[in-house]
Amino acid sequence: MSDKLPRLEPAGLDGWIVRLFNDIDEANLSWLAALANRCRTAFGDALVDIVPSYTTLLITFDPLSLSPAEARDRLMVLLDDLEPDTSGVAGGQVHELPTWYDPSVGPDLERVAGQTGLTIEEVIQVHSGKSYRVFALGFAPGFAFMGLTDPGLDCPRLDTPRQRVPVGSVAIAARQTAAYPAATPGGWNLLGRTCARLFDRQREDLSLLKVGDEVRFVPVSREEFERQGGDITPLEERP
């Protein structure tokens, strides 16, 4: 595989992956945003979907309008003098997610503390002490992969994922953090729960968080969490 970047990689009859970077970095986001904007203009109605992720964009197009070669040629032109979209990043929304950190809804707090050598209070402090960027959405509608967490919070995924993680659960794994927009299976370490509505089909833009957004978890008391509509039902662990 050639290491020269950017690189176009075939992704089926109606897709190209544009690889802009090799490594995860917050600075990637402004380049990816710029390319996504250019694609929307250049492909117009022939564009089907753009899936941004950490280092790449997957572009899918209508193969009745464009051949793969024609789509590649368009992308090559767009890459030619690409500049990072710093306005897009500055315009990336800032979100504060009220989060109740508590072992009843964050059943991995204690184990994470043990694994990282921190106290539970320190885990909460470190996790809520910095803001994160949204690198990608995936896994489930509105599920935002955010990072990077403090190296001191680096924890592997669970060996065996849980069958059901409650909606709003705030979690970490491998220097990333996320909040579950719906109850799904999940293998991340649960620290608490947010009352923010992360995915709402009634909302015009559906997902609260978008790639490039900035997110901060704000610790709130149980009372405040409940007052804002949070569900305090403890996670039931089946033996």
Place this chain on the structure above:
Amino acid sequence: MTDTAIGVRVLRAGPLALLQDAGRFGVRHLGVTQGGPADLYSWAWANALAGNRWGAASLEVTVGGLELVAEKDLAFAIAGADLGATLDQRPVPLWERVVWKEGQVLRFASPVSGLRAYLSVRGGFAAEPVMGSVACVMREQLGGFDGLGSKLQTGDQLTVHPAGPSNNTATQQAPSGVRPDFSLEPVLSLLPGAQIAEFSGQSLYDAFNARWKVDERADRMGVRLTGPRLDCRVRSLISEGINLGSVQVPPDGQPIALLNDRQTIGGYPRLGALTPLSASRLAQCKPGQEVRLKATGSGAALQEYRAFRARIEDWV
């Protein structure tokens, strides 16, 4: 929604019947999957034969067990798998338009060949779109008749759009050559992807020469294939967007072809992606069935796909 009326009542839901239009597009960046018919080819023909335009919502009936009664006079076409469908206990011809009189019971029994049958009623089934589509994705709780991603339930009343005047009254039967023979061993066309050179020579030989068995772990998200272990120098990638038909190879060396309800991003290396029509063909394979893979070029794949779409377009 205008002038829709109850057209069909579900007497028995069977294991899995889902409402599917062409799929949900323009929302993949939010982590929302595509949905839509796992066998796009048969779905498109069912609609064309029923006299519907591209994109009309049909029922994807997996395995069978579904019983429906018409609440008014309708017409339908079934394409895809032969699930032993009967209308008032008489066998229903597949791949052609059939009159469905009020009170007649349409019953899908069990697979004779193939796995998924598409039932299109003239006018198309009607439901409120969610994010531009009625495609039913149970995992995401999106689409379907209730908008919440529910499969058909016994007792459901299904609404149908009124049918416009038919502009195709003469030929309502698919011409020969259109109807696939699901009893033949499928040879699935794969467009090689960026990591193909990272697989060992032996693995590449095996990938395109071995017979791959469709595993029990096969659903609308993906179909796992079992056979010789494929070794890739790259064990995992930073997660990136995954297109329909992508064939990913996790560290256990057993490929998974990703279908309509796949996760939108993932980090396993890929052999490449099946062509749309090969993904359709794979969706008709039952666990235990064997398939082969062959590498193809984008020129041939594009020609095949455009010919299919042109034929459907000419039909309606």
